[in-house]
Amino acid sequence: MDELRRFARELLLKKEVAAVIGYEQVGEARTRPVVITDPDECRRLVLNEYCLNNLVVYLNRARIKALARSKEGIRKLAVVAKPCDIRSIVALIQENQIRRENLMILSMNCHGVVRDFGCEFNGDNLAAKCISCNTQSSTYADKSFGEVREIPKFTGKLEYDLSEIEQLPPSKRMEFFREQFDKCIKCYACRAVCPLCYCQRCITDKTIPRWIESSSHSRGNFAWNIVRALHLSGRCTGCGECERACPMDIPLSLLNRKMAMKSKELFGYESGKSTDNPTLVGSYDQKDSDELFM
Amino acid sequence: MxxxxxxxxxxxxxxxxxxxxxxxxxxxxxxxxxxxxxxxxxxxxxxxxxxxxxxxxxxxxxxxxxxxxxxxxxxxxxxxxxxxxxxxxxxxxxxxxxxxxxxxxxxxxxxxxxxxxxxxxxxxxxxxxxxxxxxxxxxxxxxxxxxxxxxxxxxxxxxxxxxxxxxxxxxxxxxxxxxxxxxxxxxxxxxxxxxxxxxAAKNPETAFDPDEVHEWLGRNFESPKWDGIGEVCLSCAQCAFACPVCHCFDIVDEDYSYSEGRRMKNWDGCQFGHFTLHASGHNPRDIQSKRYRQRINHKFRYYVDKFGKILCTGCGRCSRGCPVSIDIKEIVSNCKD
Incomplete structure (x- = not known):
């Protein structure tokens, strides 16, 4: 952690980056994203099991982008990212949203994170995405911090099992998701925290014509949640932030994971793996399977 | 009695x-x-x-x-x-x-x-x-x-x-x-x-004096303090929708067909960028810091001026559930010189 603080401070002092986006500790079991431009403030940076946010979301924010434009011609931003978050960076580079040369990736050698703030870090409270994680450190980062330790063995219980839901007959599956989506209050926290949801103007905010009903009734909720899942299919890197942010506990990652599985099965594509490949949609081939066409 | x-x-x-x-x-x-x-x-x-x-x-x-x-x-x-x-x-x-x-x-x-x-x-x-x-x-x-x-x-x-x-x-x-x-x-x-x-009730410690906050807000509409919050907030409406007293809504017409439809009243949130977007394209609260300033001012100043009540019950839901851990208590406690 001290190494990260020193390194980040140097970056700002030497004016290599315009800002450092990292985590600061707030309370015992919680961190908060922090945008640092003053080198001395780097002492606030932390790296631990409570670094839940995917900070890559900030790279596409107008206010943050403006920092890298206005300050003395410094184009680079430094971002603290877990190896799984780095997959979102790769996806954004593939989609021409950010440039690698304008980024300083400070990676954290990760041994898992908690499922939510306030939990004690142990096998019971391991985040779902960490259960079968096999990328504890990243080779794509500019520098990695912290030691690689073993991820605790998951001893908790997941509330929903994707394979069980897959096995339900279509009508039951529909019923399950309708019930879940009915809970949605359209706060759009899922959209706000998603690094891949970067549209300047989301389709749900368009009013002429209105494609997605803004009302939070069954139909409006269903439309929004399905559009969200479809727009992220072949793109979602599985950071799980949408599900964590949801105040109504909707298991959003079930759909995301299913879409990721389909992308792999049908097209051999995994989002966020490599900047050498075009995106899934960008690599459309007439010989592609049409199983998913509606 | x-x-x-x-x-x-x-x-x-x-x-x-x-x-x-x-x-x-x-x-x-x-x-x-x-x-x-x-x-x-x-x-x-x-x-x-x-x-x-x-x-x-x-x-x-x-x-x-x-x-x-x-x-x-x-x-x-x-x-x-x-x-x-x-x-x-x-x-x-x-x-x-x-x-x-x-x-x-x-x-x-x-x-x-x-x-x-x-x-x-x-x-x-x-x-x-x-x-x-x-x-x-x-x-x-x-x-x-x-x-x-x-x-x-x-x-x-x-x-x-x-x-x-x-x-x-x-x-x-x-x-x-x-x-x-x-x-x-x-x-x-x-x-x-x-x-x-x-x-024997366990009172949470008093964090701020609402009168002082009210007075400070009146003088600090342009305070640079708002900028820092604006950088971190991601503009969702978790805070507004979880809040027991936030009450903003939007009116929209939903057509079933050319000849029939209904008018809906839906929750809306002041942190959304398009909440104050005018038909002309102008947006008086075009950046997040202005929107967060509005949230705090509405709760601790405007509502007090208009109705004599604080638009907040201190339940802490907005902070507990904030995806980026913004803590309203901390922010309001810092509304002082």
Whole structure:
């Protein structure tokens, strides 16, 4: 952690980056994203099991982008990212949203994170995405911090099992998701925290014509949640932030994971793996399977 | 003076059972929200539970509701009133930081226009509050004029004396009317014990003085403090929708077809970028820092100026649930020179 603080401070002092986006500790079991431009403030940076946010979301924010434009011609931003978050960076580079040369990736050698703030870090409270994680450190980062330790063995219980839901007959599956989506209050926290949801103007905010009903009734909720899942299919890197942010506990990652599985099965594509490949949609081939066409 | 009685938990549950059997709606705090109780065995009545993730607001001010239906013909438009559902709703075991929420919102919904939807629902609410015996780092009810033992907004108020018995205070006439048919379940109060329990309440530490905050906000519309928050906030509406008193809404028309449709009233949130977007394309709150400033000013200055009430109950839901851990208590506490 001290190494990260020193390194980040140097970056700002030497004016290599315009800002450092990292985590600061707030309370015992919680961190908060922090945008640092003053080198001395780097002492606030932390790296631990409570670094839940995917900070890559900030790279596409107008206010943050403006920092890298206005300050003395410094184009680079430094971002603290877990190896799984780095997959979102790769996806954004593939989609021409950010440039690698304008980024300083400070990676954290990760041994898992908690499922939510306030939990004690142990096998019971391991985040779902960490259960079968096999990328504890990243080779794509500019520098990695912290030691690689073993991820605790998951001893908790997941509330929903994707394979069980897959096995339900279509009508039951529909019923399950309708019930879940009915809970949605359209706060759009899922959209706000998603690094891949970067549209300047989301389709749900368009009013002429209105494609997605803004009302939070069954139909409006269903439309929004399905559009969200479809727009992220072949793109979602599985950071799980949408599900964590949801105040109504909707298991959003079930759909995301299913879409990721389909992308792999049908097209051999995994989002966020490599900047050498075009995106899934960008690599459309007439010989592609049409199983998913509606 | 408030009348006090003693009631056994099992008798309280008998009353609840009767409410359900009569077909009235019984709401109680569930895992993450207030839920409609179908069977009394689901009732927890845990004074040590933290506030649910969202309040019971949607039962008095639904997240989405039709306000009228319309039909178009060649030269005419016919309007049809929407039915307002004014069923009796009994809220059992509401936290003191929730019980007062309807009274706070009532001022807005009766200000320049009497919102019959809100009023009719509010009229049919029976609020059974319960003393709160816990708090976490996000709670700050005592800073906004509320407290773990506040009866404000409650028709009846429960004070847990043990696992099996409660002191029951009859706070309003509405509460008396509700409990009168069940008087046989009530015994004489043991006020000494009640006082002991009440005085042992765990008050969250006072974090700020709302008068000082009000005064500071008046002088610091352009403070650079807002900028820092604007950088981190991601502009969702978790805070507004989880809030027991945030009440902004949007009116939209939904066409079923060319000739028919309905007008909807939907929750809206001031942190959304398009909340203040004008038809001209101009947006007076074009960046996040201005939007967050609005949120704090509305709660601690504008609403106070207009209605003499703070638009906040100190429940801490917005902070607890914020995806980027923005803590309203911390921000308001820093509203000083």
């Amino acid at each position: 408030t009348e006090e009685k003693l009631i056994l938990k099992e008798d309280l549950l008998r009353i609840c059972d009767d409410v359900i059997k009569k077909g009235d709606t019984l709401l109680a705090p569930g895992k993450s929200e207030y839920v409609i109780v179908k069977d009394v065995s689901e009732i927890k009545l845990d004074p040590e539970a933290l506030p649910t993730k969202i309040s019971f607001k949607s039962y008095v001010f639904p997240k989405s509701e039709p306000v009228l239906y319309y039909k178009r013909s060649k030269n005419d438009v016919t309007l049809i009133d929407a039915d307002v559902n004014g069923r009796k709703i009994v809220v059992l075991g509401a936290k003191p930081c929730d019980t007062g929420s309807i009274d706070i919102m009532k001022d807005l919904f009766n200000w320049d226009y009497r919102d019959e939807f809100f009023n009719l629902r509010a009229k049919h609410f029976i609020m059974i509050g319960m003393m709160c015996k816990t708090h976490d780092e996000y709670c700050f009810c005592t800073s906004v004029g509320c407290s773990p033992v506040s009866e404000n907004g409650s028709d009846l108020f429960l004070i847990p004396l043990s696992d099996k018995e409660f002191a029951l205070r009859i706070v309003t006439e509405k509460g008396r009317e509700f409990i009168e048919p069940y008087f046989r379940f009530l015994c004489d109060a043991d006020t000494k014990r009640t006082e002991e329990v009440l005085s």
